[in-house]
Amino acid sequence: MKSVTLDVNGKVFCLDVPDGELLIETLRDRLGLLGTKYSCLEGDCGVCTVLADGKNVLSCLMLTVEAEGRKITTIEGLAQESLHPIQQAFIDEGAVQCGFCTPGMILAAKSLLDSCPLPTKEEIAHALDGNLCRCTGYVRIIDAVLSAAQKMKKTP
Amino acid sequence: MKTTSPVGKSVPRIDARQKVTGEAVYVFDLKFPGMLAGKMLRSPHAHARIVKIDTSKAEKLPGVRAVVTAEDTPKIKFGSNEYFFPYTVDQYPLEFEKVRYIGDEIAAVAAVDEATAERALSLIEVEYEVLPAVFDPVEAMKPGAPQIHTARNNIGVMLPVCFGDPDRALRESDYVHEDLFVLPSAAHAALEPHVSIGQYEVSANRITLWSSTQAPFKIREAMAKTLKMQEADIRVIKLNVGGGFGGKLEMFPMDFCACLLSKKCGGAPVKMMCTRQEVFSCTRRKHPMIYKLKSGVKKDGTLMAITGEVIADGGAYCSYGPTVIAAGIMRFMMVYQLKNIRLFGSRVYTNNPISGAIRGFGGVQSGFAIESHMDMLARGIGMDPAEFRLKNATDPNTMTINKMILSSNGLKDCIRKAVEISGWKEKYGVKKEEAPGVFRGIGLGIAADVMGSKMYKSHESAGSIIKVEEDGSVYLFTGAADTGQGSDTAMAQIAAHELGVAYERIRIKAADTEITPFDTGSFASRVTFISGNATKNAATDAKRQILDVAAQELKLDAQDLDIKDEQVVNKKSGKALFSFDQAVVLCYSFNYGRLIIGRGNYNPKTTPIDFRTGEGNISGSYGFEAQIAEVEVDTKTGRVKVLKMYDVHDIGYPINPASVHGQIEGSIVMGLGYTLHEDLKFKEGRVVNPSFSKYRIPRSTEMIPIESVFIETNDPQGPFGAKGMGEASLLPTAAAIANAIYDAVGVQIKDLPITPQKVLAALKDIKNRKQE
Numbered sequence: 001m002k003s004v005t006l007d008v009n010g011k012v013f014c015l016d017v018p019d020g021e022l023l024i025e026t027l028r029d030r031l032g033l034l035g036t037k038y039s040c041l042e043g044d045c046g047v048c049t050v051l052a053d054g055k056n057v058l059s060c061l062m063l064t065v066e067a068e069g070r071k072i073t074t075i076e077g078l079a080q081e082s083l084h085p086i087q088q089a090f091i092d093e094g095a096v097q098c099g100f101c102t103p104g105m106i107l108a109a110k111s112l113l114d115s116c117p118l119p120t121k122e123e124i125a126h127a128l129d130g131n132l133c134r135c136t137g138y139v140r141i142i143d144a145v146l147s148a149a150q151k152m153k154k155t156p
Numbered sequence: 157m158k159t160t161s162p163v164g165k166s167v168p169r170i171d172a173r174q175k176v177t178g179e180a181v182y183v184f185d186l187k188f189p190g191m192l193a194g195k196m197l198r199s200p201h202a203h204a205r206i207v208k209i210d211t212s213k214a215e216k217l218p219g220v221r222a223v224v225t226a227e228d229t230p231k232i233k234f235g236s237n238e239y240f241f242p243y244t245v246d247q248y249p250l251e252f253e254k255v256r257y258i259g260d261e262i263a264a265v266a267a268v269d270e271a272t273a274e275r276a277l278s279l280i281e282v283e284y285e286v287l288p289a290v291f292d293p294v295e296a297m298k299p300g301a302p303q304i305h306t307a308r309n310n311i312g313v314m315l316p317v318c319f320g321d322p323d324r325a326l327r328e329s330d331y332v333h334e335d336l337f338v339l340p341s342a343a344h345a346a347l348e349p350h351v352s353i354g355q356y357e358v359s360a361n362r363i364t365l366w367s368s369t370q371a372p373f374k375i376r377e378a379m380a381k382t383l384k385m386q387e388a389d390i391r392v393i394k395l396n397v398g399g400g401f402g403g404k405l406e407m408f409p410m411d412f413c414a415c416l417l418s419k420k421c422g423g424a425p426v427k428m429m430c431t432r433q434e435v436f437s438c439t440r441r442k443h444p445m446i447y448k449l450k451s452g453v454k455k456d457g458t459l460m461a462i463t464g465e466v467i468a469d470g471g472a473y474c475s476y477g478p479t480v481i482a483a484g485i486m487r488f489m490m491v492y493q494l495k496n497i498r499l500f501g502s503r504v505y506t507n508n509p510i511s512g513a514i515r516g517f518g519g520v521q522s523g524f525a526i527e528s529h530m531d532m533l534a535r536g537i538g539m540d541p542a543e544f545r546l547k548n549a550t551d552p553n554t555m556t557i558n559k560m561i562l563s564s565n566g567l568k569d570c571i572r573k574a575v576e577i578s579g580w581k582e583k584y585g586v587k588k589e590e591a592p593g594v595f596r597g598i599g600l601g602i603a604a605d606v607m608g609s610k611m612y613k614s615h616e617s618a619g620s621i622i623k624v625e626e627d628g629s630v631y632l633f634t635g636a637a638d639t640g641q642g643s644d645t646a647m648a649q650i651a652a653h654e655l656g657v658a659y660e661r662i663r664i665k666a667a668d669t670e671i672t673p674f675d676t677g678s679f680a681s682r683v684t685f686i687s688g689n690a691t692k693n694a695a696t697d698a699k700r701q702i703l704d705v706a707a708q709e710l711k712l713d714a715q716d717l718d719i720k721d722e723q724v725v726n727k728k729s730g731k732a733l734f735s736f737d738q739a740v741v742l743c744y745s746f747n748y749g750r751l752i753i754g755r756g757n758y759n760p761k762t763t764p765i766d767f768r769t770g771e772g773n774i775s776g777s778y779g780f781e782a783q784i785a786e787v788e789v790d791t792k793t794g795r796v797k798v799l800k801m802y803d804v805h806d807i808g809y810p811i812n813p814a815s816v817h818g819q820i821e822g823s824i825v826m827g828l829g830y831t832l833h834e835d836l837k838f839k840e841g842r843v844v845n846p847s848f849s850k851y852r853i854p855r856s857t858e859m860i861p862i863e864s865v866f867i868e869t870n871d872p873q874g875p876f877g878a879k880g881m882g883e884a885s886l887l888p889t890a891a892a893i894a895n896a897i898y899d900a901v902g903v904q905i906k907d908l909p910i911t912p913q914k915v916l917a918a919l920k921d922i923k924n925r926k927q928e
Contacts (some may be wrong), residue, residue, distance in 0.1 A: 021173035028432055034185040035178015037398070039347050040432040044848035087176040091168045094814035097822065098640025099175030100347040100398030106176060128856040132848060134345050134399050135640050136818055137825030138859040 004068045008033070009077025017064045024048045024059035026067075027074060035075035035103045046131030049104030050074050056111040058130075075103035078110065086110055089148035090141070094098045097135035109145045118149050162649040163876050166814030169645045170664060171396065171638070180396045183366045184351045184429060191353070192221055194417055194428040197263035197280050197408055198438060199255035202507035203289035203302060206252060206262065206282065214265060214279040219272035222420035223280065224413060226252035227265045230384040234283035236374075236406050236512070237478040239613050240764050244312060244474035246305055249382050249412035255284070256304055257472035257509050258841050259438030264413035266426045291841055293469040293504035294446075304472065304505040312470055313477045313503035315485055317770035319557045320496035325461035329452025331536040337449070337525035338615060338907035341469075341836040342442040342829075344514055345853045348398020349435050354414030355425040362389045363415045370400040370639050371677025372610065375726035376669045378407035379415065390415075391670040396640065400639035401826075402513035403440050405679050406475065435505070436846035440512030441836055442479050443468040443503070447525035455694040457539045457547040461496035462488070462526075468511065468518070470503040475512035477503045479611045479680075482765050482774075484518025487887070488526045488602035490554045490778050491567065492548045497557065497814030507841045513679060515823070519603070520830065521886045524908060527601040527891030532904060540584065541600050542575050545782075549602065559763075559771045560778070564869035564879070571602060573865055574782040574804040583786070584899060593791045596799070597900025601888025602782045606775035607880030608682035610762045617759040618687040619673025620694035622651060624702070624752035626744040627735040630657060632694075634666045635675025637686035641882055642815040645685040647691045649811055650875050654695030654881035656719030657736055672758070681880030684811060685776060686758055688875035693756025701752050705743045706734060720778040760873070777871045779879045783824070785892035789900040791919055796897055799829060800861045801889070808871035808879035820864045820885040827889025829854040832911050846864030 006013045008031060017026055024041075027033045027050070028058040037047035041060045051073035076083045086109050090094070096102050105128060112119060112127035119127070124145045125138070133141060174180040208392040209222040226248060235245030251262050263280055267273040290296040296310040304310055324331055352367040363385070369375055380387040397404065410428040417426045430439065449464040466484055470477050485501045488494075516523070531906050534544035550556065552565040575581065580598060588596040608616050621633040632651045638644040648662035666672055675687055699719055707714035716727050723732040724739045734742065743750045760776025784802040789795070801824050810816040832853055837844045845851045870877030890908055898904045903918035 033178070034181070037182075037347075038184060039398075040443060040848055042432065042847060042849065044432075045347060075176075082171075083176065090176045091172040094166060094169070094818050096169055096172045096175045097642065097818060098346070098348070098399040099171065099180050099396060100182070100640075102175045103178045125856040125859055130855075131348060131406055132853060132855065133715060134347055134401065134826070135822045136292075136856070137821035137823075137862070138856045139821040139862060140814075140818060142856065156528060 002065050004065055006067055006072060008072045009074060019065060021064045022060055023062040023064050023067050026064040027059060033074045033076050037100055037103060046108065047101050047104045049107045049131060051107050051111060054111060056108045069132055078106065081086060085151045086113065086145065086148040089144040089151065093140050093144035093147055095136060095140040095144035100132055101133040105133065113152060114148055117153060121146065149153055161653045163260055163653040163811055164809065166812055167649060169642055169660050170648050171644060172783055180349055181641040182396045182398055183353060185367045186353055186366060188268065188425040190429055191425045192266040192268065192421060193270040193273045194264055194266045194414055194426040195270065196261050196413060197276055197277045199258060199260040201286055202258050203287040204255050204284035205287060206255060209263060209282040211263060213281065214276040217272065217276050217279055218546060219268040220276045221424065222266045222417050223263060223276065224416050224420060226250040226499065228416060228420065232382045232384065234378045234382050234407060235474055236476045237611055240611060241478045244477055247473040249409045257507055258315040260472065260511055261409035264417055266417040266421055268500050275621035289507035291506050291508055291838065293467050293506055296504050297502065298508050304507065307505060310505040311502045312474050312505050313481050315481050315501035315516065315767055315770065317485055318498045320346055322461040322463045322496040322498040325496035326452045326463065327530060329460045330455040331533065332450065332452040333533050333536050334450045335529050335906060337447040337528065339445045339521040339524060340908055341444045342514065342834045343436050343836050343851055344401040344403030345851070346399030346401055346403055349430045349432060350408060350410065350439055352402060352411045352414045352427040353425055353427045354418045356415060356419040356423050358423045362407055364391045364393065365411055365415055366395065367395045367411055368397050368404055369394055370397065370404045370637050370679060372637060372667050372669050373635060375407045377412055379412060382412055383415065391668070394637050394667045397639040400678065401515045402679065405513050405677060406837050408439065418871040419913055430861040432848065433846040436851060437509060437843040440475060441509055442514045443470065443511040443518060443521065445484060445518065445521040445698050449525060449529050451529060451533055453533050453537055455537055457494055457544050459494055461497040461547040462494060466499060466501040468503045469506050469508060471506055471508040471510040473510045475510050478767070479609060480513065480518040484522045486558065486770060487519045487522050487604060489558050490560055490562065491550060491602055495557055508838055509843065515826065516886045519883065523601065523603055523887035524890040527888050528894050528904060528906065530898045531674060531895045531898065542571060542580055545600065546571050547791065556799065559773055561773045562778050564777060564808060564871040565780055566867035566869040567602065567604065569867045570780055570806055573867060574600070574784045574802050576804040577863060577865060578784040579788070580784060590788060595789050595791065595900040597787050597789065597893045597896040597898065599785050599895025599899055600782065601892035601895065603884050603887035605779040605880065605884035605887065606680050607776050607777055607779060608762065609680040610764045612676055615759050616676055616686060616689040616762060617757050618675040620687065620691040621673055622698045622754040624698055624740055626740065630655065630661045632662055632664045632691065633672045634664065634687055634691060635672045636683045637667050637678040639678050640788055641819060642812060643678065643687065645815060646684050646688060646811045650688050650691045651695045654692050655699050657722050661726045681779070681882040683880065684878050685874055686760060688878060689758035690756045692875045693758060694754045697756055698752050698754025701750065701754065702739050702743055705748050705750055706739050709742055777873050777879055779806055779881050779884050781884045783885065783888045783892045785896040787893060787896040787900055789897055789915065791901055794916035796832060796910055796915060798860050798893060800863065803862060803864045803885055804867060805881060805885060806867040806869050807881045808874045809868050809877035810866055811876065812879050816881060817864050819882050821862050823883065823885035824862055824889055825847050825859065827886045828858065828860065828923065831890040831893045831908060833909055835909050918923045
């Protein structure tokens with residue numbers, strides 16, 4: 001067991017966790033943040049994507065002890081008073097079907113837009129390549145990220 | 157509140173906000189006090205007799221709460237096409253005599269955590285007598301092959317279809333062509349793994365099962381049968397489902413065992429979840445199929461006859477075998493006017509994993525074979541493939557040779573429109589070298605789809621209930637199972653329009669077998685059409701009840717009133733008489749005391765397919781589509797790049813255009829994966845690529861431009877003219893791409909996936925032949 005101090009969605013948690021506990025387990029089982037989804041546990045699908053210091057990481061491949069000292073953002077931490085423009089764009093563009101990939105996809109998109117505010121379609125596709133979706137064919141997901149980028153540029 | 161009708165508009169999905177914020181709850185997210193972890197013990201052998209199962213060591217492991225084997229069950233078999241095909245009922249929830257594939261379930265464990273449950277599995281001692289196994293369906297049909305069930309030559313399902321005089325028609329044809337097409341298996345690869353939680357109530361002898369399913373009522377039926385309980389004592393609840401695509405359409409032994417283990421543990425809830433490897437290896441998969449076709453045409457393009465044989469590798473159990481073989485054989489009869497047909501379909505048992513339903517049922521396999529074959533027939537007589545299809549495509553208001561009634565049918569318009577928007581006439585048959593050795597081509601495929609299929613029960617009804625509360629809130633209860641396709645949204649739109657209220661008023665509850673009306677489930681593109689009609693009828697009924705009170709109050713005839721844009725209006729004068737809220741308050745008021753509860757159901761006029769003849773009007777209506785692919789083929793590397801897909805779809809009328817486009821785009825990209833790289837591979841019955849890293853589904857970087865256009869035929873039976881459309885766009889994709897490759901470089905690839913190696917080999921082959 002190890003004592004860790006985690007910063008998740010701007011809140012600080014002091015936890016005792018086994019050395020080998022995965023970040024996804026801590027987020028879901030200890031903190032009740034169920035928006036981080038669980039699918040392959042092998043780092044292949046991207047549904048467990050969260051942000052660590054603003055960069056998208058797979059919470060099934062990260063140990064909780066490794067997350068100490070980094071700012072972790074899950075899908076629950078994205079909306080402030082209103083939805084984040086990427087979340088709103090996913091709704092408006094019809095980019096949500098089963099929704100299982102959606103939280104990870106939105107966080108991967110946020111990581112992209114924070115470093116590259118006006119990406120091309122190709123850049124978006126490249127940035128989301130590790131996040132699988134079986135429902136949409138990605139068409140509307142990429143459109144949503146594009147539209148969010150434009151809206152975020154107008155209202156910084 | 158917005159008050160215009162939501163039907164025909166791309167309103168936001170009813171569940172979108174919860175899904176983008178992470179609030180949406182899936183079964184795996186549920187946690188109950190005292191919940192145990194369950195795990196299945198699966199056979200390591202492809203075919204073996206079970207001599208002895210000893211669970212005593214596992215039971216003694218600290219932390220283990222219960223172990224179950226077939227001895228804890230009533231030993232009753234289940235199947236998925238049970239009503240019309242009782243001979244296909246062939247699987248025990250836990251096997252005890254034999255195992256028939258690697259992954260077959262023989263025991264289950266519940267323990268305090270997953271690690272303990274897994275440890276316990278390793279302590280269960282099973283003595284097997286390994287039997288010879290067979291993995292190739294053609295081998296399995298030969299005399300002397302290992303007998304998997306009792307079916308003669310291991311043929312579990314047979315569908316012989318013969319109409320007209322095909323031999324004579326072939327003799328009278330000007331051109332006859334023979335082909336062999338080979339289709340591999342594929343995985344549904346829904347991102348949410350299969351998961352279920354069972355909880356037994358000891359005092360009431362009742363069960364609640366939360367399951368990630370497309371068909372809650374189907375599970376209830378199978379569960380009641382195999383547990384020897386009343387359906388009334390089993391409650392199946394569906395929450396958000398993270399994709400299904402046909403892979404979550406049945407009861408699985410894990411559903412059964414979660415409940416049985418809970419019972420043995422005195423009522424502690426038991427959660428079972430498949431690992432990704434289990435999803436790939438031990439749930440369901442696409443039927444690998446072989447199509448041997450021989451067909452003939454006249455010089456003028458008249459399709460004279462299609463004949464041949466279809467062999468499907470069914471794997472260890474029958475699952476939806478009859479439905480798949482029927483779809484694999486009969487879909488083209490909705491597409492082509494044809495009088496002479498002879499096809500023999502066999503679904504063969506092997507010791508491979510279980511083949512079952514997957515988006516399109518057998519239609520994806522037949523779509524590739526038939527649509528590639530049709531291009532080759534057209535080529536044989538020097539006819540443009542689009543012209544050829546226009547000449548032979550079915551028309552509206554006709555009956556097919558096997559008695560399917562095609563009422564609205566926009567197939568020919570779909571073909572014409574696809575030809576127009578793709579620039580087909582300028583592009584087809586024109587050799588175009590983009591770069592040295594890189595050629596462009598264009599190809600076409602067409603398809604038809606059902607909306608419902610009378611294969612599961614004697615009826616295909618769906619029901620809806622709408623209650624309007626005193627405060628004006630509108631609740632819609634439907635058994636329809638939204639698995640991500642957006643049916644909850646479509647149902648809410650239909651209810652809002654029919655009731656004359658804003659979309660935002662509708663709260664939907666679906667699906668819970670104890671609360672919501674019966675619905676057979678989400679499959680066969682049936683929900684918008686069947687459940688949509690049921691919902692429309694329920695809203696009509698609720699509206700009638702409100703208008704009766706309004707008419708009584710105003711001393712008018714209810715027939716003259718309607719509810720539009722949240723107002724009770726006089727139909728003749730157009731004058732608004734009450735707001736919807738006022739009318740509802742009136743219904744509940746002192747003088748009336750009328751609670752508004754609308755009910756509706758819908759049972760399409762269909763007949764089951766007679767498997768002796770192939771006749772039957774399986775669906776209430778039919779959907780149609782044409783698809784065109786533009787590709788680039790690099791003759792140096794064999795690499796095929798799909799540049800653009802054009803999809804023109806007769807969807808009747810789009811209830812939610814964005815959702816409809818979303819279904820089409822998702823289908824096409826799924827089809828693209830199956831065409832170019834998806835291939836669930838087996839070695840001696842074992843899946844060799846059971847992970848997302850080894851079984852590649854399309855990624856965002858493979859996204860292609862898609863132009864999707866609707867043909868609105870306003871189906872006379874469909875709700876607001878809508879038809880089902882969740883599967884059709886996947887059916888012609890592979891053939892459209894394969895035909896485009898031919899147009900580019902002159903090779904027709906007849907086995908999927910179309911890998912660069914296959915393209916190079918085919919190019920080398922024609923080069924060699926030219927040199928000879």
